[in-house]
Amino acid sequence: MFRKILVAVDGSEPSNRALKYAAEFSVKWGAELKILVVIPKVILPAFPNEGIGTVPATLYSEMDRYQDRARAAYKKVLEDAIRAVKEAHPEIRVDGLLKEGRPSSTIVETAEKEGVDLIVMGSRGLGGIMGWVLGSTSRRVVDSCTKPILVVK
Template sequence: MYSKLLVAFDGSNLANKALRHAVELAGRYDAKLVVIHVYEVPILNSGDMLIAAPEEWSRQYADHSVKVLDSAKSQVPSERGAEFKLLQGNPAQTILETAADWGADLIVMGSRGLGGIREFVLGSVSHNVVQHSKVPVLVVK
Protein backbone atom coordinates (compact mmCIF):
# COMPACT_ATOMS: atom_id res chain seq x y z
CA MET A 1 0.00 0.00 0.00
CA TYR A 2 2.79 2.46 0.92
CA SER A 3 6.27 2.34 -0.51
CA LYS A 4 7.79 5.70 0.58
CA LEU A 5 7.02 7.28 3.95
CA LEU A 6 8.21 10.76 4.87
CA VAL A 7 8.24 11.61 8.57
CA ALA A 8 8.37 15.24 9.68
CA PHE A 9 10.17 15.24 13.03
CA ASP A 10 10.58 18.19 15.40
CA GLY A 11 11.50 16.38 18.62
CA SER A 12 8.14 16.95 20.32
CA ASN A 13 6.31 14.15 22.14
CA LEU A 14 3.83 13.82 19.28
CA ALA A 15 6.65 13.74 16.73
CA ASN A 16 8.17 10.85 18.67
CA LYS A 17 4.82 9.07 18.59
CA ALA A 18 4.45 9.76 14.86
CA LEU A 19 7.93 8.37 14.24
CA ARG A 20 7.04 5.14 16.05
CA HIS A 21 3.91 4.80 13.87
CA ALA A 22 5.93 5.42 10.73
CA VAL A 23 8.55 2.84 11.66
CA GLU A 24 5.78 0.31 12.27
CA LEU A 25 4.10 1.13 8.94
CA ALA A 26 7.39 0.98 7.06
CA GLY A 27 8.02 -2.47 8.49
CA ARG A 28 4.51 -3.66 7.69
CA TYR A 29 4.69 -2.51 4.05
CA ASP A 30 8.45 -2.92 3.56
CA ALA A 31 8.49 0.77 2.68
CA LYS A 32 11.38 3.20 2.45
CA LEU A 33 11.51 5.73 5.24
CA VAL A 34 12.92 9.25 5.24
CA VAL A 35 12.88 11.34 8.39
CA ILE A 36 13.31 15.08 8.02
CA HIS A 37 13.79 17.86 10.51
CA VAL A 38 13.13 21.35 9.19
CA TYR A 39 14.35 24.39 11.06
CA GLU A 40 13.79 28.02 10.31
CA VAL A 41 16.07 30.81 11.49
CA PRO A 42 13.87 33.78 12.36
CA ILE A 43 13.96 37.10 10.57
CA LEU A 44 13.72 40.04 12.93
CA ASN A 45 11.22 42.80 12.26
CA SER A 46 12.29 46.28 13.27
CA GLY A 47 9.56 48.64 12.20
CA ASP A 48 9.86 48.96 8.44
CA MET A 49 12.93 46.74 8.14
CA LEU A 50 13.46 43.00 8.15
CA ILE A 51 16.80 42.04 9.61
CA ALA A 52 18.50 38.68 9.16
CA ALA A 53 19.27 36.94 12.43
CA PRO A 54 22.89 37.13 13.59
CA GLU A 55 25.18 34.37 12.30
CA GLU A 56 25.51 33.03 15.84
CA TRP A 57 21.76 32.37 15.92
CA SER A 58 21.97 30.44 12.67
CA ARG A 59 24.71 28.26 14.13
CA GLN A 60 22.72 27.68 17.31
CA TYR A 61 19.60 26.71 15.36
CA ALA A 62 21.63 24.34 13.18
CA ASP A 63 23.42 22.79 16.18
CA HIS A 64 20.14 22.25 18.01
CA SER A 65 18.58 20.76 14.87
CA VAL A 66 21.40 18.22 14.56
CA LYS A 67 20.59 17.06 18.10
CA VAL A 68 16.88 16.79 17.26
CA LEU A 69 17.64 14.66 14.20
CA ASP A 70 20.06 12.52 16.23
CA SER A 71 17.18 11.86 18.62
CA ALA A 72 15.13 10.55 15.69
CA LYS A 73 18.04 8.38 14.51
CA SER A 74 18.27 6.74 17.93
CA GLN A 75 14.61 5.65 17.66
CA VAL A 76 14.78 3.97 14.27
CA PRO A 77 16.27 0.48 14.07
CA SER A 78 19.35 0.49 11.80
CA GLU A 79 17.97 -2.46 9.81
CA ARG A 80 15.13 -0.18 8.67
CA GLY A 81 17.68 1.63 6.47
CA ALA A 82 16.03 5.01 6.95
CA GLU A 83 17.40 8.24 5.52
CA PHE A 84 17.68 11.31 7.74
CA LYS A 85 17.72 14.86 6.38
CA LEU A 86 18.28 18.19 8.07
CA LEU A 87 16.67 21.00 6.08
CA GLN A 88 16.34 24.74 6.54
CA GLY A 89 13.29 26.70 5.44
CA ASN A 90 9.62 27.21 6.11
CA PRO A 91 8.59 23.93 7.78
CA ALA A 92 5.26 23.28 6.02
CA GLN A 93 6.53 24.32 2.62
CA THR A 94 9.76 22.34 2.98
CA ILE A 95 7.90 19.21 4.11
CA LEU A 96 5.59 19.43 1.08
CA GLU A 97 8.44 20.09 -1.36
CA THR A 98 10.54 17.26 0.04
CA ALA A 99 7.60 14.84 -0.13
CA ALA A 100 6.97 15.79 -3.77
CA ASP A 101 10.66 15.66 -4.77
CA TRP A 102 11.19 12.28 -3.10
CA GLY A 103 7.91 10.83 -4.36
CA ALA A 104 6.52 10.07 -0.91
CA ASP A 105 3.13 8.38 -0.89
CA LEU A 106 2.45 9.17 2.79
CA ILE A 107 3.52 11.99 5.10
CA VAL A 108 3.52 11.18 8.83
CA MET A 109 3.68 13.89 11.47
CA GLY A 110 2.49 14.88 14.93
CA SER A 111 -0.60 17.02 15.29
CA ARG A 112 1.18 19.68 17.35
CA GLY A 113 4.84 20.48 17.47
CA LEU A 114 6.98 22.96 19.27
CA GLY A 115 5.74 26.05 17.44
CA GLY A 116 4.18 27.88 20.38
CA ILE A 117 2.72 31.32 19.73
CA ARG A 118 3.76 31.27 16.07
CA GLU A 119 1.54 28.25 15.56
CA PHE A 120 -1.38 30.11 17.13
CA VAL A 121 -0.94 33.13 14.88
CA LEU A 122 -0.03 31.50 11.57
CA GLY A 123 -1.70 28.10 11.83
CA SER A 124 -0.01 24.86 12.64
CA VAL A 125 2.48 23.16 10.37
CA SER A 126 0.39 20.00 10.35
CA HIS A 127 -2.71 21.96 9.32
CA ASN A 128 -0.84 23.59 6.43
CA VAL A 129 0.59 20.28 5.29
CA VAL A 130 -2.81 18.57 5.41
CA GLN A 131 -4.42 21.43 3.47
CA HIS A 132 -1.81 21.51 0.69
CA SER A 133 -0.49 17.96 0.38
CA LYS A 134 -1.09 16.00 -2.80
CA VAL A 135 -0.58 12.71 -0.92
CA PRO A 136 -2.24 11.34 2.22
CA VAL A 137 -1.07 12.75 5.55
CA LEU A 138 -1.21 10.72 8.75
CA VAL A 139 -1.48 13.15 11.66
CA VAL A 140 -0.74 11.44 14.95
CA LYS A 141 -2.38 12.70 18.16
Protein backbone atom coordinates (compact mmCIF):
# COMPACT_ATOMS: atom_id res chain seq x y z
CA MET A 1 0.00 0.00 0.00
CA PHE A 2 2.81 2.39 0.86
CA ARG A 3 5.87 2.05 -1.33
CA LYS A 4 7.54 5.37 -0.63
CA ILE A 5 7.26 7.22 2.66
CA LEU A 6 8.40 10.77 3.40
CA VAL A 7 9.16 11.73 6.97
CA ALA A 8 9.81 15.36 7.90
CA VAL A 9 12.29 15.85 10.71
CA ASP A 10 13.40 19.01 12.53
CA GLY A 11 15.20 17.40 15.47
CA SER A 12 12.29 17.87 17.91
CA GLU A 13 10.88 15.09 20.09
CA PRO A 14 7.60 14.81 18.15
CA SER A 15 9.55 14.57 14.89
CA ASN A 16 11.77 11.86 16.37
CA ARG A 17 8.63 9.95 17.30
CA ALA A 18 7.40 10.48 13.74
CA LEU A 19 10.69 9.07 12.48
CA LYS A 20 10.21 5.92 14.56
CA TYR A 21 6.71 5.41 13.17
CA ALA A 22 7.91 6.06 9.61
CA ALA A 23 10.72 3.53 10.01
CA GLU A 24 8.36 0.87 11.45
CA PHE A 25 5.94 1.49 8.58
CA SER A 26 8.76 1.17 6.05
CA VAL A 27 9.69 -2.20 7.52
CA LYS A 28 6.08 -3.37 7.57
CA TRP A 29 5.39 -2.40 3.93
CA GLY A 30 8.88 -2.86 2.57
CA ALA A 31 8.73 0.82 1.63
CA GLU A 32 11.55 3.16 0.72
CA LEU A 33 12.05 5.90 3.34
CA LYS A 34 12.87 9.49 2.45
CA ILE A 35 13.95 11.65 5.39
CA LEU A 36 13.49 15.37 4.73
CA VAL A 37 15.09 18.14 6.75
CA VAL A 38 14.39 21.73 5.71
CA ILE A 39 16.76 24.50 6.71
CA PRO A 40 14.49 27.49 7.35
CA LYS A 41 15.59 30.69 5.62
CA VAL A 42 16.59 33.54 7.92
CA ILE A 43 14.03 36.29 7.58
CA LEU A 44 15.18 39.88 7.63
CA PRO A 45 13.49 41.63 10.51
CA ALA A 46 11.98 45.07 9.99
CA PHE A 47 13.61 47.97 11.80
CA PRO A 48 11.01 50.68 12.18
CA ASN A 49 13.48 53.14 13.67
CA GLU A 50 16.12 52.72 10.97
CA GLY A 51 14.03 54.10 8.13
CA ILE A 52 12.54 52.22 5.24
CA GLY A 53 15.00 50.14 3.24
CA THR A 54 17.97 50.89 5.43
CA VAL A 55 19.54 47.88 6.98
CA PRO A 56 22.85 48.12 8.79
CA ALA A 57 25.56 46.43 6.69
CA THR A 58 26.73 44.40 9.67
CA LEU A 59 23.31 42.79 9.85
CA TYR A 60 23.82 41.05 6.54
CA SER A 61 26.99 39.35 7.69
CA GLU A 62 25.27 38.45 10.97
CA MET A 63 22.49 36.86 8.96
CA ASP A 64 24.94 34.93 6.80
CA ARG A 65 26.68 33.62 9.87
CA TYR A 66 23.38 32.66 11.44
CA GLN A 67 22.28 30.90 8.23
CA ASP A 68 25.57 28.99 8.09
CA ARG A 69 25.10 27.85 11.69
CA ALA A 70 21.55 26.79 10.90
CA ARG A 71 22.78 24.83 7.84
CA ALA A 72 25.32 22.96 9.96
CA ALA A 73 22.82 22.25 12.74
CA TYR A 74 20.11 20.93 10.40
CA LYS A 75 22.65 18.88 8.44
CA LYS A 76 23.52 17.16 11.71
CA VAL A 77 19.82 16.57 12.42
CA LEU A 78 19.58 14.75 9.08
CA GLU A 79 22.75 12.72 9.62
CA ASP A 80 21.57 11.66 13.10
CA ALA A 81 18.17 10.67 11.72
CA ILE A 82 19.69 8.55 8.94
CA ARG A 83 22.06 6.88 11.39
CA ALA A 84 19.26 6.13 13.88
CA VAL A 85 17.14 4.45 11.18
CA LYS A 86 20.05 2.47 9.77
CA GLU A 87 21.03 1.25 13.22
CA ALA A 88 17.52 0.19 14.18
CA HIS A 89 16.49 -1.19 10.76
CA PRO A 90 19.46 -1.98 8.49
CA GLU A 91 17.09 -3.51 5.94
CA ILE A 92 15.31 -0.23 5.08
CA ARG A 93 16.22 1.65 1.92
CA VAL A 94 16.75 5.10 3.41
CA ASP A 95 17.63 8.33 1.68
CA GLY A 96 18.22 11.78 3.19
CA LEU A 97 17.10 15.06 1.65
CA LEU A 98 18.44 18.39 2.91
CA LYS A 99 16.64 21.43 1.47
CA GLU A 100 16.39 25.09 2.23
CA GLY A 101 13.23 27.18 2.31
CA ARG A 102 9.90 27.35 4.03
CA PRO A 103 9.40 24.00 5.78
CA SER A 104 5.67 23.56 5.03
CA SER A 105 5.75 24.28 1.29
CA THR A 106 9.05 22.39 0.91
CA ILE A 107 7.50 19.30 2.54
CA VAL A 108 4.46 19.47 0.23
CA GLU A 109 6.56 20.08 -2.91
CA THR A 110 9.00 17.30 -2.03
CA ALA A 111 6.15 14.85 -1.42
CA GLU A 112 4.78 15.65 -4.89
CA LYS A 113 8.15 15.56 -6.61
CA GLU A 114 9.23 12.28 -5.02
CA GLY A 115 5.82 10.72 -5.60
CA VAL A 116 5.51 9.44 -2.03
CA ASP A 117 2.41 7.58 -0.83
CA LEU A 118 2.49 8.80 2.76
CA ILE A 119 3.85 11.76 4.71
CA VAL A 120 4.76 11.28 8.37
CA MET A 121 5.42 14.26 10.62
CA GLY A 122 5.17 15.41 14.23
CA SER A 123 2.24 17.43 15.51
CA ARG A 124 4.61 20.00 16.96
CA GLY A 125 8.24 20.85 16.36
CA LEU A 126 11.03 22.93 17.76
CA GLY A 127 9.26 26.24 17.81
CA GLY A 128 6.65 28.32 19.14
CA ILE A 129 3.59 28.70 21.15
CA MET A 130 2.72 25.62 23.13
CA GLY A 131 -0.89 24.78 23.87
CA TRP A 132 -1.87 24.37 20.25
CA VAL A 133 -2.21 20.81 19.06
CA LEU A 134 -0.60 21.50 15.72
CA GLY A 135 2.31 23.78 14.88
CA SER A 136 2.18 26.00 11.82
CA THR A 137 4.16 23.56 9.65
CA SER A 138 1.98 20.53 10.33
CA ARG A 139 -1.18 22.68 10.03
CA ARG A 140 -0.10 24.05 6.65
CA VAL A 141 0.89 20.64 5.30
CA VAL A 142 -2.41 19.08 6.43
CA ASP A 143 -4.29 22.03 4.88
CA SER A 144 -2.55 22.07 1.52
CA CYS A 145 -1.40 18.54 0.75
CA THR A 146 -3.67 15.98 -0.91
CA LYS A 147 -1.60 12.96 0.14
CA PRO A 148 -2.29 10.82 3.20
CA ILE A 149 -0.55 12.25 6.26
CA LEU A 150 0.24 10.65 9.58
CA VAL A 151 0.64 13.30 12.29
CA VAL A 152 2.40 11.85 15.33
CA LYS A 153 1.87 13.49 18.73
